[in-house]
Amino acid sequence: MALAFSEYSRYYDLLYADKDYNGEVRYVLKLLAAQNIRGGRLLELGSGTGKHGRLLAEAGFEVHGIERSSDMVAQAVTTPSFTCEQGDIRHARVGKTFDAVLSLFHVISYLTDIEDLREVLSRAREHLTNGGVFIFDVWYTPAVLAQQPEVRVKRVADRDCQVLRIAEPESYPNDSRVDVKYSIFVKNRETGLTSTFEEVHAMRHFTLTEIDLLAAATGFERIGAEEFGTGAAPGTDTWGVCFTMRAVGP
Numbered sequence: 001m002a003l004a005f006s007e008y009s010r011y012y013d014l015l016y017a018d019k020d021y022n023g024e025v026r027y028v029l030k031l032l033a034a035q036n037i038r039g040g041r042l043l044e045l046g047s048g049t050g051k052h053g054r055l056l057a058e059a060g061f062e063v064h065g066i067e068r069s070s071d072m073v074a075q076a077v078t079t080p081s082f083t084c085e086q087g088d089i090r091h092a093r094v095g096k097t098f099d100a101v102l103s104l105f106h107v108i109s110y111l112t113d114i115e116d117l118r119e120v121l122s123r124a125r126e127h128l129t130n131g132g133v134f135i136f137d138v139w140y141t142p143a144v145l146a147q148q149p150e151v152r153v154k155r156v157a158d159r160d161c162q163v164l165r166i167a168e169p170e171s172y173p174n175d176s177r178v179d180v181k182y183s184i185f186v187k188n189r190e191t192g193l194t195s196t197f198e199e200v201h202a203m204r205h206f207t208l209t210e211i212d213l214l215a216a217a218t219g220f221e222r223i224g225a226e227e228f229g230t231g232a233a234p235g236t237d238t239w240g241v242c243f244t245m246r247a248v249g250p
């Protein structure tokens with residue numbers, strides 16, 4: 001079985017063509033402005049194909065992304081104010097500090113191991129000075145346990161191919177984890193041939209307490225937890241919760 005975002009990355013933008021990156025960036029800009037961050041330098045962990053990063057750069061920020069998939073990095077359209085590099089967010093050190101660190105669209109949920117989580121939060125902290133903020137969204141345990149992930153089917157197409165994606169979840173509640181097996185069928189319009197591949201995306205979900213413990217262990221305090229996009233209080237119907245953490249002493 002392939003690693004998450006190996007072949008998948010080739011169809012990523014097509015699969016998420018319906019994702020409202022503009023609206024999400026407006027929401028993130030509001031979160032940043034609430035912390036008096038209206039310009040300056042942003043570090044984006046797990047920057048994917050660079051959609052958020054580019055829009056944030058257009059909004060006046062200087063953005064640098066770190067992304068593990070070299071295919072995704074290659075697809076990103078960089079500009080003087082939006083750059084990205086291939087790297088692992090558990091280990092990457094850029095060598096300067098930023099006004100805020102961001103990690104958007106469940107990137108942190110891809111870290112299922114507690115030591116990896118500690119590493120990533122520590123890396124985020126190292127790139128901030130005291131008072132800087134780290135904003136990220138993750139799957140939220142109360143919602144995942146209440147709703148239970150379901151089998152989902154998605155169909156997308158462009159002029160070259162038709163893609164069918166079947167997502168089959170398997171839950172491991174004691175590990176706060178859901179393994180989502182993606183089976184992807186790609187029909188080439190020109191040849192009529194269909195190719196197929198599978199990837200498992202292991203996703204961790206979090207409680208507020210777990211996030212608070214991680215924050216305390218890595219030099220952060222939690223200053224916000226709300227539904228990503230709406231700002232609603234987290235509850236059993238809030239799959240994606242967005243956290244704002246402030247970097248604290250020593």
Ligand SMILES: C[S@@+](CC[C@H](N)C(=O)[O-])C[C@H]1O[C@@H](n2cnc3c(N)ncnc32)[C@H](O)[C@@H]1O
Nearest residue numbers: 005046047048067068069088089104105107110
């Ligand atoms: C759902 S995608 C989100 C991408 C992008 N932030 C977006 O909103 O389109 C999750 C991303 O996290 C990246 N990722 C997961 N673990 C990583 C790691 N340890 N280091 C760097 N990137 C990682 C994946 O390669 C993938 O691009």
